[in-house]
Amino acid sequence: MTGLRDYLQGELGLSDADLIIRAPIASQKEKYDLAHAPGLYGIVEYSPDAPNLIPNLLGPFCANHERDIFPLAVDGASGKVTAWKHIKKEANKIEETICPIQVQLTVGELDRTFRESAEVVTARGYAKSLHPPLPDDTKA
């Protein structure tokens, strides 16, 4: 495996100096509020200087408990979620707690607003970037 690492490094055109002096830097994490869903937020991990790095989304989380939310009760007529819950998994035990957050959205609407709100944040970040990506930014 040690030989394979050297071989792959050569194939990617990375020198030892690249790995030592210019070690990879972590993309930035930013919390953002979800539009039309007060009390819920998400975390987007992206790099303003590297638009080709696919952003990593985490959430949505409830701001009260800082935990993932799941539907507890759904209105049969509109499909909107009327109550939310948290799920905690521990060893062989699954614990569910009711979250008092009041968000009237369907599961699809929540997913859409979660992604669209993230896109707003990343677009703002890319626009502000002082270092526009160079032509070779698609290389690994």
Next chain:
Amino acid sequence: MVGVIFAQRHSIARQFFPGLRTGRVRVAHSKDLRLARLFGWYPSLLWLCALLCVALYFSFLHDAVERIAYLYAVVPGGLDQQPWYKCGHLEPGKQTTVIPDAVLRDFSSPTEYKIEIVCWVEQTGATESSRQYKYQVRLPSEGSVQAILSGAPSSSIPYEFPMALFFSWFVCMRVSGVRIDWAQGLSSRRAGTF
């Protein structure tokens, strides 16, 4: 094994060198960087596991040699005088039995090796199933070990499965840990760099 690793080289490359290059820097998500740091230790882990497999393989090999010597050793007299019979019929609490005049032969070797067998019983509980028959064989020389290794019938080798398992694990981990020169050569040849 080398072929499998080479076929997986793209996934391995993503683990070793995560993220994208933008300008003169590389950017990656923090989770990927964390995984890359852990994955960097993977070759060392393979080497440690390979060493552990070698140690376990030799441990089983030595036990197998001792067991063959114990089972194949003979003494003058009838069946009830044979070491494996005497040791297998010891009563719990009885003193350790020493069989000093056992002889090892019939391993395609003209030499007869005189060995000493010490056996005893360990009782860990009240039931008969908790009784463990233990033995220790004192082989006289390295020649006797070599006679067993070269002459023991292959169908009678004890611990064959764990020995085969640890040996094959060792080979796999060793191959994974070494330089994959032929794979590099193959790739260079295909790219026309020779």
